Amino acid sequence: MEQIATTRRYTVEEYFALEEASEERHLFYRGEVFAMSGGVDGHNLTVSNCVMSLRNSLRGKGCRVYAENVRLAVL
Incomplete structure (x- = not known):
């Protein structure tokens, strides 16, 4: 991943606007903003396989599995 800013710290609000x-x-991550790489076939296949496996393993346990495009805050 390529870093956009080297010293500037962003607020959460600035990040959402960006x-x-x-x-x-x-x-x-902690005020820093990093560009994420674009998807490629191998990566997408790996993600799909992981999501299918996790969904099957966690079915009926009250868990949700997302492949991408979900904003998540880990506190």
């Missing part, structure tokens, strides 16, 4: 205006996806 994401709305951008055609690329970014990762926000």
